[in-house]
Amino acid sequence: MFVRPSKLSESEKSLILHRLWEKDASLWSGDEEVQKAISNRLGWLDLPEAMAKSIDEIRSFSEEVKEEFEAVCLLGMGGSSLFALTLSKIFGPQPGYPYFFVLDTTDPEEVAKLEDDFDLKKVLFLVASKSGTTIEVVSLFKYFWGRLEGLMDQPGGNFAAITDPGTPLAKTAEERKFRRLFLAPPDVGGRFSALSYFGLVPAGLMGLDLERLLKAAQEMATVCGPEVPWEYNPAAKLAEYIGENFILERDKLTILADPLIRPYGLWIEQLVAESTGKTGIGVVPIVGEAPGSPTVYGPDRFFVNLGLEGRRDIYGRLLSELKQNEFPLVNHWWEDRYEIGAECFRWEMATALVGYFMDINPFDEPDVIRAKRKTAEILKLFKETGDFGVEFGLDDRTGHAFITSRILGDTPSLKLAIRKFFLSLSPWSYVAFLAYLPYDAELEEFFTDLRTMVRTRRQCSTMFGFGPRYLHSSGQLHKGGPKTGSFFIFTRRGRKEEQMVPGEGYTLWDLQFAQAYGDFQALSDLERQVIHIHLGEDYRKELEDFAAFLKETIELAEF
Numbered sequence: 001m002f003v004r005p006s007k008l009s010e011s012e013k014s015l016i017l018h019r020l021w022e023k024d025a026s027l028w029s030g031d032e033e034v035q036k037a038i039s040n041r042l043g044w045l046d047l048p049e050a051m052a053k054s055i056d057e058i059r060s061f062s063e064e065v066k067e068e069f070e071a072v073c074l075l076g077m078g079g080s081s082l083f084a085l086t087l088s089k090i091f092g093p094q095p096g097y098p099y100f101f102v103l104d105t106t107d108p109e110e111v112a113k114l115e116d117d118f119d120l121k122k123v124l125f126l127v128a129s130k131s132g133t134t135i136e137v138v139s140l141f142k143y144f145w146g147r148l149e150g151l152m153d154q155p156g157g158n159f160a161a162i163t164d165p166g167t168p169l170a171k172t173a174e175e176r177k178f179r180r181l182f183l184a185p186p187d188v189g190g191r192f193s194a195l196s197y198f199g200l201v202p203a204g205l206m207g208l209d210l211e212r213l214l215k216a217a218q219e220m221a222t223v224c225g226p227e228v229p230w231e232y233n234p235a236a237k238l239a240e241y242i243g244e245n246f247i248l249e250r251d252k253l254t255i256l257a258d259p260l261i262r263p264y265g266l267w268i269e270q271l272v273a274e275s276t277g278k279t280g281i282g283v284v285p286i287v288g289e290a291p292g293s294p295t296v297y298g299p300d301r302f303f304v305n306l307g308l309e310g311r312r313d314i315y316g317r318l319l320s321e322l323k324q325n326e327f328p329l330v331n332h333w334w335e336d337r338y339e340i341g342a343e344c345f346r347w348e349m350a351t352a353l354v355g356y357f358m359d360i361n362p363f364d365e366p367d368v369i370r371a372k373r374k375t376a377e378i379l380k381l382f383k384e385t386g387d388f389g390v391e392f393g394l395d396d397r398t399g400h401a402f403i404t405s406r407i408l409g410d411t412p413s414l415k416l417a418i419r420k421f422f423l424s425l426s427p428w429s430y431v432a433f434l435a436y437l438p439y440d441a442e443l444e445e446f447f448t449d450l451r452t453m454v455r456t457r458r459q460c461s462t463m464f465g466f467g468p469r470y471l472h473s474s475g476q477l478h479k480g481g482p483k484t485g486s487f488f489i490f491t492r493r494g495r496k497e498e499q500m501v502p503g504e505g506y507t508l509w510d511l512q513f514a515q516a517y518g519d520f521q522a523l524s525d526l527e528r529q530v531i532h533i534h535l536g537e538d539y540r541k542e543l544e545d546f547a548a549f550l551k552e553t554i555e556l557a558e559f
């Protein structure tokens with residue numbers, strides 16, 4: 001049963017805070033098995049204090065790496081990479097420290113770019129995976145290990161790992177003599193691990209001030225403590241805001257952000273989507289949309305604005321228009337970028353409390369497995385037959401190769417598919433564009449424009465994700481959350497034999513396609529609307545054509 005936070009008495013609120021800080025798993029479930037699992041997921045509450053003792057160790061490792069390497073490349077997905085990614089984007093390269101980047105993709109062009117741009121012997125690969133079994137991470141590790149094996153005798157010196165004790169990755173790190181192995185606390189889940197080794201080792205390697213980052217987190221943890229009255233407790237207030245809106249049927253948590261801290265939205269998106277998007281409900285985080293005038297927003301929206309002190313006027317006009325139009329809005333003003341440490345704690349605790357209000361377990365991700373299973377089946381078939389088992393139809397008019405999910409039925413033309421797709425959208429719908437393409441600012445801009453076009457014409461919310469990154473973020477919500485999502489998936493042709501993953505019998509191209517098609521199948525089985533477009537090698541041009549066609553089709557249709 002939902003709990004409406006605004007209806008709680010002071011003593012009930014205080015009790016909830018005490019139970020949370022006492023790590024009382026019965027807050028989220030009456031089932032003993034689930035409680036046992038949750039008890040092993042609450043270690044993040046202690047991290048701001050507990051990690052202080054690891055600062056020296058991380059710093060000395062960073063100094064060592066700084067002397068020997070030109071670049072650090074983190075191989076990881078979801079909770080094991082997104083905080084590092086946002087730090088690297090928000091802070092940028094620090095003088096004297098190696099160039100730091102995150103490879104959270106199987107996109108072959110992205111991998112090739114890294115090989116072209118760097119001397120691999122001068123790159124430290126930081127393999128970050130809580131489970132040590134995530135397919136993208138394992139494949140990338142094998143790929144780069146294979147490359148380095150051909151270049152040097154002891155590749156282990158170019159690898160470090162962060163993982164839980166006893167995982168296959170921990171074993172590999174020991175056997176292959178990795179430069180360093182950081183064992184993470186097992187009672188911290190992936191998306192709650194920003195303030196553990198998963199976030200702090202990358203921060204150290206980037207040359208950031210770890211004391212400052214943790215101090216901000218400690219201060220936030222203190223003001224979110226059990227004795228602090230609810231109305232002064234930043235996490236409780238944020239949780240009440242989200243929970244209350246959700247219960248009042250506003251489920252699109254729209255994040256506006258100052259461009260200087262905008263990448264943080266990616267981290268929030270994963271935390272909120274994977275934690276709350278399950279059992280057919282969810283808070284849908286809308287991140288990275290271009291800000292619009294109030295008329296483009298539907299009744300399902302509520303807003304959090306992330307801003308920096310000294311730059312409060314960035315969205316001044318929009319914020320006051322939203323207020324005037326009675327959209328719920330809160331502002332989080334950061335003193336400076338290091339507030340990010342504090343914000344992680346605030347959002348983690350708020351998300352845990354929102355889970356309580358929504359009567360769900362915010363610490364699992366039960367539906368991610370659906371796409372993983374499909375991908376494994378597709379790869380198996382591919383290895384046995386050399387075929388992915390999919391036949392794209394060719395649209396007569398546009399020449400695009402496409403398939404549609406089961407619920408869209410037989411759709412001989414792309415135009416008909418698009419019309420059906422948009423016809424069944426409601427004011428509570430969201431449309432997600434999922435692109436298994438290289439990371440590229442131009443492509444991001446292209447999809448931002450596409451989102452704006454769809455939002456303007458249909459007044460629905462929009463999401464965007466690069467695949468396979470989104471599988472470990474909003475992917476849980478797409479499948480396990482409300483049935484209001486409709487999806488466009490984009491892949492491209494271009495298989496190249498030479499990007500083989502050693503010992504696996506597939507190339508990076510095959511893996512990436514199997515992941516996309518696996519998610520298509522999982523969404524299709526769950527009766528979601530999906531149009532999967534398989535672009536040609538000149539995919540940028542084809543995308544432009546597709547956007548024009550989509551616009552024309554939506555404009556001509558009467559909804």
Ligand SMILES: O=P(O)(O)OC[C@H]1O[C@](O)(CO)[C@@H](O)[C@@H]1O
Binds near residue numbers: 079128132134274368
């Ligand atoms: O750290 P791991 O085990 O590689 O997992 C990566 C990500 O995959 C998920 O388990 C599922 O998408 C996330 O929750 C997690 O952050």
